[in-house]
Amino acid sequence: MNRNNFLIHFAIALVLITIAGVLGQIDRWRSGLRPATSETRDLARNNSGEAKQFRADAEPEVLVRFKSGVSRSEIERLTRRFNDRIEDRIEYVGGLQSIDDLDNADPETVAAQYRALADLVDYAEPNFRIETELPDFRPVAERRDEAPVNSPNDPYFNDQWALFNSGENGGKSRADIDAQKAWEQTKGSEEVVVAVLDTGVDYTHPDLVANMWTRPDNVPQYSDAQLGTFNDRFGFNAQSNLADPMDDNGHGTHCAGVIGAEGDNDLGITGVNWNVQIMPLKFLGRGGFGTTKDAIEAINYAIDRKQNGVNVRIISASWGSTQYSKALEDAIRAAGENGILFIAAAGNSSTNNDSRPHYPSNYDLPNVISVAALDRNDSLSSFSNYGAKTVHVAAPGRDIVSTWLKESFREASGTSMATPHVSGIAALMIAADPEITVETLRKRLLAATDKIDSLNGKVVSGGRINAAKALAK
Numbered sequence: 001m002n003r004n005n006f007l008i009h010f011a012i013a014l015v016l017i018t019i020a021g022v023l024g025q026i027d028r029w030r031s032g033l034r035p036a037t038s039e040t041r042d043l044a045r046n047n048s049g050e051a052k053q054f055r056a057d058a059e060p061e062v063l064v065r066f067k068s069g070v071s072r073s074e075i076e077r078l079t080r081r082f083n084d085r086i087e088d089r090i091e092y093v094g095g096l097q098s099i100d101d102l103d104n105a106d107p108e109t110v111a112a113q114y115r116a117l118a119d120l121v122d123y124a125e126p127n128f129r130i131e132t133e134l135p136d137f138r139p140v141a142e143r144r145d146e147a148p149v150n151s152p153n154d155p156y157f158n159d160q161w162a163l164f165n166s167g168e169n170g171g172k173s174r175a176d177i178d179a180q181k182a183w184e185q186t187k188g189s190e191e192v193v194v195a196v197l198d199t200g201v202d203y204t205h206p207d208l209v210a211n212m213w214t215r216p217d218n219v220p221q222y223s224d225a226q227l228g229t230f231n232d233r234f235g236f237n238a239q240s241n242l243a244d245p246m247d248d249n250g251h252g253t254h255c256a257g258v259i260g261a262e263g264d265n266d267l268g269i270t271g272v273n274w275n276v277q278i279m280p281l282k283f284l285g286r287g288g289f290g291t292t293k294d295a296i297e298a299i300n301y302a303i304d305r306k307q308n309g310v311n312v313r314i315i316s317a318s319w320g321s322t323q324y325s326k327a328l329e330d331a332i333r334a335a336g337e338n339g340i341l342f343i344a345a346a347g348n349s350s351t352n353n354d355s356r357p358h359y360p361s362n363y364d365l366p367n368v369i370s371v372a373a374l375d376r377n378d379s380l381s382s383f384s385n386y387g388a389k390t391v392h393v394a395a396p397g398r399d400i401v402s403t404w405l406k407e408s409f410r411e412a413s414g415t416s417m418a419t420p421h422v423s424g425i426a427a428l429m430i431a432a433d434p435e436i437t438v439e440t441l442r443k444r445l446l447a448a449t450d451k452i453d454s455l456n457g458k459v460v461s462g463g464r465i466n467a468a469k470a471l472a473k
């Protein structure tokens with residue numbers, strides 16, 4: 001080996017060692033962030049009051065909305081001056097950009113730098129960290145024997161008390177969303193697309209695969225000027241900026257099953273919709289953490305698909321934090337202006353959202369619905385947040401059986417599980433009335449409840465959502 005060859009081999013070895021070191025670091029960093037599922041409820045309680053910022057260097061540090069009239073070249077000049085880079089422009093929220101500081105300065109410092117340009121900047125905020133309302137997951141509990149007449153043949157249907165509650169396991173008979181009666185009107189439609197903004201969805205799950213959205217040939221691939229072009233066959237992954245939204249956690253897959261696991265296919269459970277299209281929008285990672293930027297990026301994707309002819313009508317959001325983000329609020333507003341209802345979990349801290357706001361459920365927007373969780377006795381679940389002014393409805397959210405990774409099924413509890421019941425009912429309403437507006441949809445949903453005394457003063461509607469009432473003419 002001559003000297004030059006030796007140097008080349010030495011350099012390659014050094015690069016490989018460095019890569020291995022970085023991968024190891026990333027892995028350590030990931031496991032450091034990942035909470036043990038069994039401790040989730042406690043972690044959520046302890047952490048939810050803190051406004052944590054995301055510190056990974058690869059992520060953009062700030063979200064800045066420039067005033068209308070500030071030109072793109074001017075924005076580029078400014079970012080260069082600060083040694084920053086525009087990571088992404090949010091096309092459907094005019095003037096909003098995510099900005100990566102190349103010196104990796106503290107996000108609050110970077111935000112303050114832009115905020116000081118008061119003539120040019122509407123607002124600037126750190127790219128906040130978001131965590132899911134990760135519930136406890138358990139193997140599916142034992143089944144009861146009695147099934148109501150005209151039940152779907154899915155073997156776990158007997159355990160889906162949220163859909164039909166016969167009073168088993170100490171529950172209260174008919175404390176359910178009255179799905180059986182709703183299904184006399186409609187069992188859903190493959191024309192309706194519901195986006196699940198979460199950890200992704202296992203789109204190969206045998207009880208979901210028939211009801212997953214796939215991009216039709218006449219809809220162009222997703223193309224973003226800053227992020228690139230994606231062959232988005234199944235949805236979008238804003239966390240890794242990839243086309244593939246495969247779930248690596250399970251949470252999003254569980255939520256998707258509640259909305260639309262295939263009904264009456266002799267397998268697993270039935271969704272509130274037997275038939276629907278689920279579009280996974282992954283922005284939360286394996287450990288259940290994400291950023292406001294990636295949530296916004298995924299919402300921007302959903303709006304883009306809508307503008308390209310995909311019938312996205314609902315975004316189901318089973319996550320949140322106490323951190324207010326103007327940028328996220330603006331993105332959700334833009335979704336509403338594009339005919340998309342946004343249904344959000346009220347949170348799992350047992351607290352009052354009127355006095356201690358939880359987002360995105362608390363954004364006071366005409367397309368947002370905030371959902372609390374009930375148990376099988378029509379009682380507010382002990383973990384559920386509430387709010388006479390800010391939490392709109394309650395839905396079943398305890399001991400909910402649904403789809404999980406690797407062809408399995410699990411039982412989980414959380415406002416995460418209550419939220420997709422409401423999203424599912426909204427999808428049924430759209431199936432029955434395809435031209436319904438967001439405004440009418442929301443109004444009818446909030447009126448379609450069974451009043452429950454214990455919810456008086458706890459949620460705006462004072463009741464549990466009822467699918468049959470939501471579909472009544």
Ligand SMILES: [Ca+2]
Binds near residue numbers: 091226
């Ligand atoms: Ca963009």
Ligand SMILES: [Ca+2]
Binds near residue numbers: 057060061101102
């Ligand atoms: Ca940076």
Ligand SMILES: [Ca+2]
Binds near residue numbers: 238239294
């Ligand atoms: Ca991203």
Ligand SMILES: [Ca+2]
Binds near residue numbers: 207261262265266267
């Ligand atoms: Ca099924």
